[in-house]
Amino acid sequence: MPIWIVVDGDDVFIRTYRGKTSRWYRELLAGPGALVVDGKRVRVHAVPATDPESIKRASDGYRKKYAKSGSLDAMLRRSVLPTTLRLEPA
Numbered sequence: 001m002p003i004w005i006v007v008d009g010d011d012v013f014i015r016t017y018r019g020k021t022s023r024w025y026r027e028l029l030a031g032p033g034a035l036v037v038d039g040k041r042v043r044v045h046a047v048p049a050t051d052p053e054s055i056k057r058a059s060d061g062y063r064k065k066y067a068k069s070g071s072l073d074a075m076l077r078r079s080v081l082p083t084t085l086r087l088e089p090a
Contacts, residue, residue: 004075005035005087006061012087013049013058017074025083032090043090050082058084 003024006013016022027033028046035042049058059076066072074080 004062004066006058006065008057008061011049011054011057012044013054013061013084014046014087015058015062015075015080015084017071017077017080019080020083022083025085028085035087044087045090046085046087048082049084049086054086055081055084 003014003016016025018025020026024033029048032043032045035044049055059081062072062075066075
């Protein structure tokens with residue numbers, strides 16, 4: 001399943017348009033997860049990034065990276081902003 005990822009400085013952000021009922025979101029918060037980056041598995045854990053600055057940085061990143069996507073508005077809805085997560089090495 002593709003997950004929209006944005007990088008701002010040293011921070012990696014993800015968010016789910018499905019809200020807190022998203023399965024991957026719940027599972028990632030419950031324990032370590034992994035991303036596949038350039039064919040390599042990287043273990044990560046998720047930290048809620050619900051402070052206004054993190055939400056803005058993630059949203060700005062989505063606007064820039066996915067500007068032409070028809071799904072962008074879904075990722076910027078007020079109801080999904082609290083699902084913003086920062087990924088850190090596990």
